[in-house]
Amino acid sequence: MNSKERLKATLAHQQGSRIVIDFGSAPVTGIHVLMLEKLRDYYGLEKRPVKVTEPYQMLGEVDEELRELLCVDVIGLLSRTTIFGFENKNWKEFRTFWGQEVLVPGDFMTTLDERGDLLIYPEGDPSVSPSAKMPASGFFFDAIIRQDPFNEENPSIEDNLEEFKPVTDKDLSYWAEQIRVHGSTGKGLVANFGGTALGDIALVPATFLKHPKGIRDIQEWYMSSLTRPDFLKEIFDRQSDVAVENLKKLYAVVGDAIDVVYMCGNDFGTQQSTFCDPDTFREIYLPYYRKMNDWIHSHTTWKTFKHSCGAVETLISSFIDAGFDILNPVQINATGMDPEYLKRKYGDQLVFWGGGVDTQKVLAFGTPGEVSDQVRRMCGIFSKNGGFVFNTVHNIQANVPVENVVAMIDTLKKINGEA
Amino acid sequence: MMNSDFLERIAYCVEYGKVSLQSPYPPDMKGQDGADEITRKALDEGTAPGLILSEGLVKGMERIGVKFRAKQVFVPHVLMSAKAMNTAMEHLKPYFLSGAVQRKGTVLIGTVAGDLHDIGKNIVAMMIEGGGWEVINLGVDVKDEELIEEINKHPGCIVALSALLTTTMVNMENTVRKIKINNPNTRIMIGGAPVTREFCDEIGADFYSPDPQGVVEYLKTII
Ligand code: B12
Numbered sequence: 001m002n003s004k005e006r007l008k009a010t011l012a013h014q015q016g017s018r019i020v021i022d023f024g025s026a027p028v029t030g031i032h033v034l035m036l037e038k039l040r041d042y043y044g045l046e047k048r049p050v051k052v053t054e055p056y057q058m059l060g061e062v063d064e065e066l067r068e069l070l071c072v073d074v075i076g077l078l079s080r081t082t083i084f085g086f087e088n089k090n091w092k093e094f095r096t097f098w099g100q101e102v103l104v105p106g107d108f109m110t111t112l113d114e115r116g117d118l119l120i121y122p123e124g125d126p127s128v129s130p131s132a133k134m135p136a137s138g139f140f141f142d143a144i145i146r147q148d149p150f151n152e153e154n155p156s157i158e159d160n161l162e163e164f165k166p167v168t169d170k171d172l173s174y175w176a177e178q179i180r181v182h183g184s185t186g187k188g189l190v191a192n193f194g195g196t197a198l199g200d201i202a203l204v205p206a207t208f209l210k211h212p213k214g215i216r217d218i219q220e221w222y223m224s225s226l227t228r229p230d231f232l233k234e235i236f237d238r239q240s241d242v243a244v245e246n247l248k249k250l251y252a253v254v255g256d257a258i259d260v261v262y263m264c265g266n267d268f269g270t271q272q273s274t275f276c277d278p279d280t281f282r283e284i285y286l287p288y289y290r291k292m293n294d295w296i297h298s299h300t301t302w303k304t305f306k307h308s309c310g311a312v313e314t315l316i317s318s319f320i321d322a323g324f325d326i327l328n329p330v331q332i333n334a335t336g337m338d339p340e341y342l343k344r345k346y347g348d349q350l351v352f353w354g355g356g357v358d359t360q361k362v363l364a365f366g367t368p369g370e371v372s373d374q375v376r377r378m379c380g381i382f383s384k385n386g387g388f389v390f391n392t393v394h395n396i397q398a399n400v401p402v403e404n405v406v407a408m409i410d411t412l413k414k415i416n417g418e419a
Numbered sequence: 420m421m422n423s424d425f426l427e428r429i430a431y432c433v434e435y436g437k438v439s440l441q442s443p444y445p446p447d448m449k450g451q452d453g454a455d456e457i458t459r460k461a462l463d464e465g466t467a468p469g470l471i472l473s474e475g476l477v478k479g480m481e482r483i484g485v486k487f488r489a490k491q492v493f494v495p496h497v498l499m500s501a502k503a504m505n506t507a508m509e510h511l512k513p514y515f516l517s518g519a520v521q522r523k524g525t526v527l528i529g530t531v532a533g534d535l536h537d538i539g540k541n542i543v544a545m546m547i548e549g550g551g552w553e554v555i556n557l558g559v560d561v562k563d564e565e566l567i568e569e570i571n572k573h574p575g576c577i578v579a580l581s582a583l584l585t586t587t588m589v590n591m592e593n594t595v596r597k598i599k600i601n602n603p604n605t606r607i608m609i610g611g612a613p614v615t616r617e618f619c620d621e622i623g624a625d626f627y628s629p630d631p632q633g634v635v636e637y638l639k640t641i642i
Pocket of ligand 1: 028057138140141142201202218267269270271272309310311329331334359360364393394395397494533534535536537538539540542543579580581582583584585586608609610611612613626627628629630631634
C-alpha cells in the first residue's frame with residue numbers, strides 16, 4: 001500500500017499495518033519555521049532558508065526531502081492566498097527577530113512600529129492600516145483588531161459576509177494545477193479550500209481584508225452568540241450557501257483526487273471547558289456545518305476535517321452529528337479528553353487526527369524518553385481498528401527541543417517497522 | 420424602593436448580563452431596566468455608592484464566577500456580566516475619583532511578552548474588578564520595563580500575569596524574576612492554560628489559580 005491507500009484505509013476505520021503520519025497538511029498540523037531549520041540541521045540537509053508557507057503562525061514548508069525523512073503520508077494543498085490576502089509567490093529573503101533567514105512571499109510587506117514590533121499589511125498594501133503584529137519577542141503574528149463602530153441594534157449581515165465570495169477562475173485553475181503537481185505523488189491530499197469555517201475566531205478579525213466592516217472584535221463576536229444568535233445564524237446560512245456552490249465548482253476541477261477537506265478551525269474548547277454548551281452549538285452552528293458536510297458526503301469521497309482545540313469532549317457527539325469525519329488536534333491533556341475514553345466512545349465514528357503527543361508538557365518540556373513513551377502509548381490507543389492519523393497536538397512550536405521531535409519520529413519509525 | 424432591593428436587582432443584572440433597558444439579552448428580561456438604569460436610580464435615591472459596589476456588583480460577579488468555575492456558564496456569559504458591571508461602574512466613577520468610595524487596592528494585569536492571547540486574561544481582569552479592586556489592564560505582550568514602571572507608579576499594587584503558550588512561559592519566568600529583584604514586596608499571581616502550581620513555585624511567583632474565582636478568593640485573604 002502507498003501513503004494514499006493507507007490514508008484511505010485508516011479514514012475508513014480499517015486497521016493498517018502502519019501508522020499514517022501527517023506533518024504540515026493543514027495550518028493546525030504544521031511545523032514552525034525555526035523548528036524546520038533545526039530539523040534540517042539535525043538531518044544534515046543542505047543549508048538554505050525555509051519557506052514560510054503560513055505567515056500568520058510562521059509555519060514552514062515541509063518539502064519533499066523532509067517528507068521522506070519524517071515519513072509523512074499526506075500533502076496539504078494550501079489555499080491560493082494566505083491569511084494576509086496575498087499569494088505565496090515571488091519568494092524573497094527575510095530575517096526574523098530570532099535571527100533566522102527565511103523565505104517569505106513577495107507581498108509579505110512589513111514595517112516596525114515604535115515599540116519595535118513587526119506590522120504586516122493585508123494584500124501587501126502598506127497604504128492601509130496593518131492587520132497583524134508580531135511582537136519583537138514573539139514567534140508569530142496576531143491579528144490587530146480593526147473594529148469600526150457598527151450598528152449594535154441592527155448590524156449589517158453583508159458587512160460580515162464580505163470575505164465569502166464565489167470562487168474565481170483564477171482559484172479554479174490554481175486548484176487544477178495543484179492536482180496536476182501533487183495528484184500522482186501517491187500521498188494523501190488535504191485541501192484547504194477556505195470559506196467553510198464558521199465563525200473561526202482567528203478569521204473574524206479578517207487580517208486579509210483592507211477595510212473590514214461589521215463585527216471584527218473577538219469579544220464582541222463571542223457575546224453575539226448570546227445577544228444576536230439570529231445574526232450569526234443568518235451569516236452562517238448565507239456563507240454555507242456560498243460554500244456549497246464553491247464546493248461544486250471545486251469538485252468539478254479536483255474530483256476525488258483529494259482525500260480530505262480542511263473545513264473549520266474554530267476552537268470550541270478552552271483548557272478546562274468549552275466556549276458554549278452543546279445546545280448552543282446545535283442551534284447556531286450544527287445546521288450549517290451539516291449543510292456543507294452533507295453536500296460533500298453525497299457527492300464526493302472526501303472526508304471532512306474539524307479542528308477544535310481544548311476540552312471539547314461534551315461537543316464531540318454534536319461534531320459527529322454535524323457530519324464531521326475527522327477531529328483534530330485531540331488535545332489529550334485538556335479536561336475530559338482522556339484518550340482511551342475518546343477512542344472507546346467515539347472511535348467508530350470519528351477519525352482522530354492528532355493527539356499523538358501532548359505539546360503543552362511532554363513535547364515541550366519532557367525528555368526524549370518521555371516523548372517516546374507517550375507516542376507509543378497514544379499510537380497504541382488511537383490506531384486500533386484504524387481511524388487515526390498521527391500528528392502532535394497542534395503545530396510544533398519554535399522552542400521545542402529538537403531531540404524531542406527526533407525521538408517522536410524515531411519512535412514512529414520503529415512502530416512502523418522502518419527503523 | 421428599599422436599598423436592598425436595588426442592590427439585589429443590580430446583582431441580578433450583573434449575574435445575568437442585563438446591561439440596559441435596550442439590551443435584548445437575556446431574552447426573558449427584555450424591556451426591563453438593566454444594570455445601567457437601576458444603578459442610576461439607586462444613586463439618585465440615595466443608595467451609598469460603596470454599597471452598590473460591594474453588595475451589587477461584587478455579588479453579581481461572584482455568582483457568575485462560581486457558575487463559570489462549575490461550567491454552568493461559558494465565556495460569552497462572563498463577558499456579558501462584565502459588560503453589565505462596567506456600565507454600572509461608569510455611574511460610580513465620580514465617587515472613585517473623589518475618594519468617596521475606596522477600592523480594595525490596585526491590580527496590574529497583563530499577558531506576558533510575546534503572547535497575544537487575551538480572552539482569559541480579560542476575564543480574570545473583569546472578575547478582579549468585580550471583586551472590588553481597581554484593575555489596570557496593561558494589555559498583551561507586556562514588556563518588563565513597562566510593567567516595572569507601572570509597579571513603581573502604583574506602590575503596593577498586586578501583579579497578575581497570564582501566559583497561554585509554552586513558548587512564553589520562559590518570558591513569564593524572566594518577568595517574575597525581574598519584578599522580584601526590583602520590587603521584592605510585590606505579590607505576583609500567575610495563570611493561563613499551560614501554567615501549573617509547580618511552575619508557580621518553581622519561578623517564585625506567589626499565587627496560581629486555574630480559574631478567576633480562585634484569584635478573587637485569594638485576594639480576599641490578603642486584605
Ligand atoms: C482562543 C485561542 C486562540 C485565539 C486567541 C484569541 C485571543 N485574542 O486571545 C487565536 C485563534 C488567535 C489563537 C492563536 C494562537 N494560538 Co491559541 N488557543 C486558543 C484556545 C483555543 C483558547 C484560549 C482561550 O481563550 N481560552 C478561554 C479563556 C477564558 O481561558 P484561559 O485563557 O485558559 O484563561 C483562564 C485560565 O487559564 C485562567 N487564567 C488566565 N490568565 C490568568 C492569569 C492569572 C493571574 C490567573 C490566576 C489565572 C489566569 O483564568 C482564565 C479564565 O478562566 C487555546 C486552547 C486551550 N487549551 O487553552 C489555544 C492555545 C492556547 N493556542 C495555542 C497556540 C499554539 C496558538 C498559536 C501559536 C497558533 C499556532 N498553532 O501556532 C497562535 C498564536 C497566538 C499568539 N500570537 O499569541 C496552543 C498553545 C500550545 C502550547 N504549546 O503552548 C493552545 C493550547 C492550543 C493547543 N491545543 O495546543 N489561539
